[in-house]
Amino acid sequence: MKPWIRGSILSLAMTVALxxxxxxxxxxxxxxxxxxxxxxxxxxxxxxxxxxxxxxMRPVYETLFTRTPDNKLVPFLATGYKIDGLKVTLSLxxxxxxxDGTPFNAEAVVANLxxxxxxxxxxxxxxxxDVTSDDDYTVTITLKKADPSLIxxxxxxxxMMISPKAFDSPGLDRNPVGTGPYLYDKADSREGEVRVYKPxxxxxxxxxxxxxxxxxWELPDxxxxxxxxxxxxxxxxxxxxxxxxxxxxxxxGLKLVKNxxxxxxxxxxxxxxxxxxxxxxxxRVRQAMNYAIDRDAYNRAxxxxxxxxxxxxxxxGIWAHDPGLEGRYKYDPEKAKELLKEAGYAKGFTxxxxxxxxxxxRLEALxxxxxxxxxTMNIVPVxxxxxxxxxxxxxxxxxxxxxxxxxxPLYLGNWYINQDASFxxxxxxxxxxxxxxxxxxxxxxxxxxxxxxxxKLMNKLADESYxxxxxxxxxxxxxxxxxAKNPTLKYRPGEDTVYFRGLTMKN
Amino acid sequence: xxxxxxxxxxxxxPLLFIxxxxxxxxxxxxxxxxxxxxxxxxxxxxxYAAVRERLGLNxxxxxxxxxxVDRALHGDLGTSFFNSVKVTDAVMQRLPVTVSLTVVAALIxxxxxxxxxxxxxxxxxxxxxxxxxxxxTFGQAVPNFWFGLLLAAIFAVGLHWxxxxxxxxxxxxxxxxxxxxxxPAFALGLASSxxxxxxxxxxxxxxxxxxxxxxxxxxxxxxxRVIFKHALKNAxxxxxxxxxxxxxxxxxGALIVEQVFAIxxxxxxxxxxxxxxxxxxxxxxxLVMVGLVVIVQLATDLIYGYLNPKARPS
Numbered sequence: 143m144k145p146w147i148r149g150s151i152l153s154l155a156m157t158v159a160l161x162x163x164x165x166x167x168x169x170x171x172x173x174x175x176x177x178x179x180x181x182x183x184x185x186x187x188x189x190x191x192x193x194x195x196x197x198x199m200r201p202v203y204e205t206l207f208t209r210t211p212d213n214k215l216v217p218f219l220a221t222g223y224k225i226d227g228l229k230v231t232l233s234l235x236x237x238x239x240x241x242d243g244t245p246f247n248a249e250a251v252v253a254n255l256x257x258x259x260x261x262x263x264x265x266x267x268x269x270x271x272d273v274t275s276d277d278d279y280t281v282t283i284t285l286k287k288a289d290p291s292l293i294x295x296x297x298x299x300x301x302m303m304i305s306p307k308a309f310d311s312p313g314l315d316r317n318p319v320g321t322g323p324y325l326y327d328k329a330d331s332r333e334g335e336v337r338v339y340k341p342x343x344x345x346x347x348x349x350x351x352x353x354x355x356x357x358x359w360e361l362p363d364x365x366x367x368x369x370x371x372x373x374x375x376x377x378x379x380x381x382x383x384x385x386x387x388x389x390x391x392x393x394x395g396l397k398l399v400k401n402x403x404x405x406x407x408x409x410x411x412x413x414x415x416x417x418x419x420x421x422x423x424x425x426r427v428r429q430a431m432n433y434a435i436d437r438d439a440y441n442r443a444x445x446x447x448x449x450x451x452x453x454x455x456x457x458x459g460i461w462a463h464d465p466g467l468e469g470r471y472k473y474d475p476e477k478a479k480e481l482l483k484e485a486g487y488a489k490g491f492t493x494x495x496x497x498x499x500x501x502x503x504r505l506e507a508l509x510x511x512x513x514x515x516x517x518t519m520n521i522v523p524v525x526x527x528x529x530x531x532x533x534x535x536x537x538x539x540x541x542x543x544x545x546x547x548x549x550x551p552l553y554l555g556n557w558y559i560n561q562d563a564s565f566x567x568x569x570x571x572x573x574x575x576x577x578x579x580x581x582x583x584x585x586x587x588x589x590x591x592x593x594x595x596x597x598k599l600m601n602k603l604a605d606e607s608y609x610x611x612x613x614x615x616x617x618x619x620x621x622x623x624x625x626a627k628n629p630t631l632k633y634r635p636g637e638d639t640v641y642f643r644g645l646t647m648k649n
Numbered sequence: 650x651x652x653x654x655x656x657x658x659x660x661x662x663p664l665l666f667i668x669x670x671x672x673x674x675x676x677x678x679x680x681x682x683x684x685x686x687x688x689x690x691x692x693x694x695x696x697y698a699a700v701r702e703r704l705g706l707n708x709x710x711x712x713x714x715x716x717x718v719d720r721a722l723h724g725d726l727g728t729s730f731f732n733s734v735k736v737t738d739a740v741m742q743r744l745p746v747t748v749s750l751t752v753v754a755a756l757i758x759x760x761x762x763x764x765x766x767x768x769x770x771x772x773x774x775x776x777x778x779x780x781x782x783x784x785x786t787f788g789q790a791v792p793n794f795w796f797g798l799l800l801a802a803i804f805a806v807g808l809h810w811x812x813x814x815x816x817x818x819x820x821x822x823x824x825x826x827x828x829x830x831x832x833p834a835f836a837l838g839l840a841s842s843x844x845x846x847x848x849x850x851x852x853x854x855x856x857x858x859x860x861x862x863x864x865x866x867x868x869x870x871x872x873x874r875v876i877f878k879h880a881l882k883n884a885x886x887x888x889x890x891x892x893x894x895x896x897x898x899x900x901x902g903a904l905i906v907e908q909v910f911a912i913x914x915x916x917x918x919x920x921x922x923x924x925x926x927x928x929x930x931x932x933x934x935x936l937v938m939v940g941l942v943v944i945v946q947l948a949t950d951l952i953y954g955y956l957n958p959k960a961r962p963s
Contacts, residue, residue, distance in 0.1 A: 182921075185732060262693060313733035333734055333742060334921075335815075335913040359911075361814065365798060366911040369813035372806045531685075 171341045173647035174355040177640065178367050178379030182334060182360045185315040186326065188302035189258040196298065197380075197639040201324035201339045201356055202241075205301035206232065206251070207293055213402060213635040215294055219246065219303060219321065223293060225587055230283040230292060231276070238346045240305035242319050248275030253306040255283070265556075266295035290587040291550030298637070323351045323643050335360060339642075352630065352646030371396060371620045377647070378625070380638045381618045388446035390620040397626040401617035402459050403636030405544040406452050407504060409495075410558065411608040413539035415570050421491040422539060428607035430481040432471040434515045440507050441613050449613035454600045455545050455554065457614035461589045462551040464597040470604050478515040490516025496524045496538050505542065508612070536567045547614065548636035551596045555580040558609060576602055650951070657947045664943065665936055669721075672935045673714050676928050683730045683926045704730055717932060726936075727929035729922075736933035739918060744937065746816050747914040750906070751899045753830050754838035758895060761842040766849025767881070773854055781846060788843030794905040797836030801910065804832060814911035833910045837903055841895040848891045852884040886957045893949035897942050 181194040188199055208218040217223065219238060224231045238246035255273045258264055269289040274282050285292070295301070308319035318326050324339040331338045339356040359376055361367040364386040370376045372393065381387035381398075391398040409431070416423025437451030453470040456463045482488060497505050502521070509519045524532050533541040543565070545557075557564050559572045559580060572580075579599040583592055603609055617638050625631060628648075632641045684700040701707050705716070720727060726736040769781035805813035811832050817825035856862065857880055865875050904916030915934060922930035 262696065315732050316734065332913065333739060334917065335911075361911050363908050363911060366814050366909060369801055369806055370815075370911065373809065373813045375812060375814055 171351045171354050173353050173649045174357065175353050175642075175645060175647050176357045176359065176376040176378075178359045178361045178370055178376040180362055180364075180367065180380050180382065180638075182362060183337060186318040187315045188299040188304070189254075189261050190263050190315070191299050192263065194638060196637060197358055198337055199299070199302065199318065200322070200634075200639055201642045202318040202322045202326050203302040203304065203320035204322050205298065206234075206296045206303070207301055208297050209635050211632045211635065211641070215297065218297075219301075228271075228285045228288065230285065232281045232283070234279040234281065235346075236279055238321050239344060240303075240307075240319055240321050241325055241342050241344065242305050242307055244305045244307045246303060246321055247278050248281045249278075250303060250306050251275070251281045253309070254303050255281075257304075257309060258300065264300045265553075266292065266300040288584040289552070290584050290592065291552055293587065294548075294550060321346070323347075324353075324356060347643075350644045352644060353642075356642060368620070371622070374622065377622055378631070378640060379620045381620055383445040383448040383615045383618065385446060387448055387618050387620070395623050397621045397623045399619040399621055399626065399633065400448075401619060401633040401635065401638075403547045404457065404614060404616040405546050406455050406457060406614040407542070407544050407612045408455065409508065409540060409542050409610040409612065410533075410565060411540045411610070412533075412536075412565060412570075413568050414606075414608050415568050417539075417568055418536075419491065419493045419539040421485070421487050422493070422608075424485040424487075425605075425607060426481040426485040427487060427491075428610070429471070430478040430485070430515060431512065431517065432607050432610050433474045433478040433481070434511045434517070435471070435508065435610070435612060436473040436511060437613060438473070440504075440511075444504050444507050445613055445615055448618065449615040452611035452614040454604060454611055455609060456551065456600070457547055457616070460547050461593050462596040462600065464600045466597070467600060467604055471607075475511075475515050482515060482517075488516070490518065492518040492520065493539050494520045494522050495540055495542065496529060496532050497521045497542075498524060498529045501529075501542055504612070533565055534567060539568075541565065546636075551592075551599070552580070552584050554599070554603075554609075555583075559603075573602070573606070576606075650954070653950070653954075654947065657943065657950075661940065661943050665939060668935060668939050669718070669932060670714065672932055673710065673717070673928075676926060676931055677710055679923075679926050683928065686925045687731060717929075721932075721936075726933040729930050730927050731925060736929050739930065740915065740933050740937050743913055743915050743918055745818065746912060747900065747903055747916065748941075749816075749819065749826070749830055750833055750837060750903055750912065750914060751896065753834035754841070754899050754903075755892070755896055757834055757838040758841035758845055758899075759892070761838070762845025763849055765842070765846040767853060767876070769846070769850040770853030770857065770884075771876070778850075781850070785843040785846045788839045788846075791839065792905075793836050793839060793902060794909050796839055797833060797906050797909045800832045800836055816910075816912045816914075829912075833906050833912060836909070837899055837906045840902075841899060844891060844895060845888060848888050849884060852887050853880060856880045856884045882956055886953070889949055889953040889956060893946050896945045896949070900938065900941060900945075 177197060179195060179197050183195055183198045184193070185191055186199055186202070188203055191199070204219055206218060206220040208216060210216055220232045220234055222233045232251070234248060234251065235246070240246060240250075244250065252273045252275050255267065255270065258267045259270055262268075269285050269287055269292070270283055271286045272284040276282055283292070303321060304314070305319040308314060308317070311317060317328065323342055323345045325342050327338040327340045337358045337360070339358075341351045341354065345351050359370065361370060361376075361379070364381070364384055367376075367379050367381070368386040368389060371379050371390070381390065387398060390396050411422050411428055413419050413422045414428070421427045441447060441449050441451060450457055453467045454464060458465070479488075482490065495505060502523075505519070505521045509521060512519050522538070529541070530543070532538070533543060555563065558566060559576055560566065561569055561571050576599065579595055579602065583595045583599065586592060617633075617636075619633060621631070630644055630646045633639075634641060684697055684704060684706055687700050688697045705713055717727065724737070726740070728735050729739065765781040765784060769778040772778055801813050805811050811828050815829055817829045819826040862875060862880055865879055866872070901916075903914055904920060906912070907914045907916045915938065918930065919934050921927070922934060
């Protein structure tokens with residue numbers, strides 16, 4: 143063939159090849175992603191939302207800050223922050239619009255935070271005294287007291303931005319209007335069954351919108367969710383530690399993924415002044431209860447081997463965790479009996495413990511351990527959904543709750559330690575040392591500065607033994623094995639959801 | 650016949666009133682407080698008071714009932730206490746699901762029950778009869794959700810013949826609808842098919858022993874004609890009575906099967922509404938369920954009338 147013909151064919155071929163790849167680089171969103179949630183949707187209004195189900199909001203609402211897949215806290219809708227005493231100044235992105243055309247700016251942020259404060263549902267907003275806009279893209283938050291967890295809390299609901307124009311629409315709980323890569327498709331969604339999302343054509347980073355359709359299925363029944371995953375009706379699902387999660391690990395074609403975060407199950411001895419149960423006032427009794435628990439057996443029987451024995455509220459991987467506390471109360475029923483005898487309770491004692499159905503098997507296991515050392519724990523069922531509220535009263539001398547591993551350790555003060563803490567219902571004054579450590583812990587926002595303070599705190603708490611941690615369970619996801627290899631599928635650290643932004647599927 | 654239909658439908662009106670009064674009264678006796686559940690653990694006493702005011706819970710019960718009736722007569726069954734979903738929308742969205750499930754389950758119950766009952770009756774005390782009777786005992790003893798899980802494990806997860814969860818509306822895809830409704834309908838219809846099989850068997854055996862049957866055979870009528878035209882028609886008389894009862898049972902029993910197959914029917918809506926005392930939702934659901942049951946009873950009475958001329962209103 144003549145050289146000039148070969149040359150022109152070659153360059154023609156290259157042009158065709160390049161233009162083909164150019165079109166795929168700006169390719170339209172394609173594919174469907176199906177996610178299975180374990181709770182039904184209650185509301186799509188982040189400022190009224192508590193509990194599980196953040197997945198429903200994530201495709202539509204974005205936050206001021208976010209966590210990267212390797213758990214680093216970075217600005218997102220904000221571009222940065224400065225802390226000066228009780229004033230927190232945020233600078234904002236300039237190129238973002240809500241899906242209804244309203245611009246995202248300081249005015250919108252102020253409106254959102256003020257609305258959230260007025261609704262008074264989200265605990266993270268309570269320390270805020272005032273919010274003002276300094277100019278179009280700068281906001282100043284004035285706090286009532288030092289709160290180093292505010293920025294971190296703004297990676298979730300407290301930092302989600304709703305279009306101020308949509309505030310007054312009556313069905314905001316079913317009609318979200320945000321800045322996110324996807325829009326909620328009300329027409330295609332079916333109440334109580336599935337929520338559908340379609341691409342936001344005006345998203346501020348269009349190359350991050352990879353999917354043509356997202357379906358989030360509401361499947362609270364563990365077996366139904368597992369069957370849906372096994373038959374390919376959903377691609378990814380969330381699980382608590384239960385038999386179905388253990389089955390996923392053993393099923394060929396499926397993969398069980400553990401995400402950082404999760405929760406720790408604790409027994410909380412509230413009556414440590416001994417008002418109702420004199421035995422609880424003696425530290426040795428509380429420590430005996432700690433030694434009485436066989437955490438390995440508990441993990442195998444109740445959590446199907448999916449958890450880690452816990453001796454403190456935070457698990458490995460969280461900055462407030464103290465590795466030195468591992469095995470602090472290793473299973474030793476003889477030592478437990480010895481301590482009880484020393485304290486004068488060789489014959490044991492009795493106390494009541496409130497229970498809800500999902501905690502029943504845990505309490506039955508614990509009751510067995512306590513019985514072996516002579517302590518009788520009466521399990522008293524309470525209405526599901528009322529445990530937290532009952533635990534804020536003096537109805538019982540002790541309770542059992544889970545603590546979210548992503549919650550800032552300063553909340554230990556607000557929830558358990560301070561004299562007016564929510565669950566310190568017998569108003570027991572904390573020791574001076576604990577109070578001092580709590581105070582020190584909020585003076586800086588830097589985890590490297592705070593970590594040693596909180597480690598000392600964890601040690602003191604372990605010694606006082608009124609927060610008896612049992613096991614720490616990670617967040618668990620069930621994924622199709624093929625899909626698990628998809629590099630765009632990433633899990634939000636500390637949350638039971640995935641990153642919808644940037645996710646692509648080949649289907 | 651037409652007079653019967655009109656009579657029944659007119660009688661529905663006072664019935665619905667009475668039922669709605671009763672439900673309203675009973676729900677107010679329940680311990681759960683919807684305002685408490687809405688406001689949650691973080692709620693302040695002021696928020697709680699505001700929610701009670703908004704939901705009208707501070708008004709006397711008679712006032713609340715009268716307001717509700719007034720709106721209901723204009724077609725507005727209200728909005729859920731817990732979200733912005735309208736009761737009529739929620740119920741209408743799930744009605745076709747529950748009705749599909751119940752109708753298909755009833756059909757399965759009738760077909761399987763008839764087949765087993767007739768086969769057993771034709772050869773009393775034979776192997777077929779013993780097998781059918783054993784099957785009927787099994788069918789009535791086994792919990793329907795366990796059977797549903799078993800069906801799902803074998804036919805959905807194992808063989809992939811049917812989907813394991815979900816419901817496809819018939820308007821979206823008739824074939825998809827049939828596939829999605831089969832396993833749950835089998836699970837739901839099992840106990841009813843057993844009850845019908847027993848009834849068919851015993852009434853057929855009774856009828857087949859009658860003189861007129863022997864006479865018909867003696868006249869030279871084929872065995873098949875005797876069974877299907879004469880014996881069966883008479884044997885079905887008590888069966889129609891059992892069937893109308895069973896359909897009501899099916900409507901109620903759908904709840905657990907719905908959970909197992911993750912189907913969004915009236916049962917799941919009812920449980921959630923009752924648990925959190927979502928009064929408008931409960932009222933709407935009760936009305937619809939009562940209406941359904943009355944219509945079903947009417948239909949089975951008409952069938953009964955067709956089968957048994959003596960029972961027809963003249």
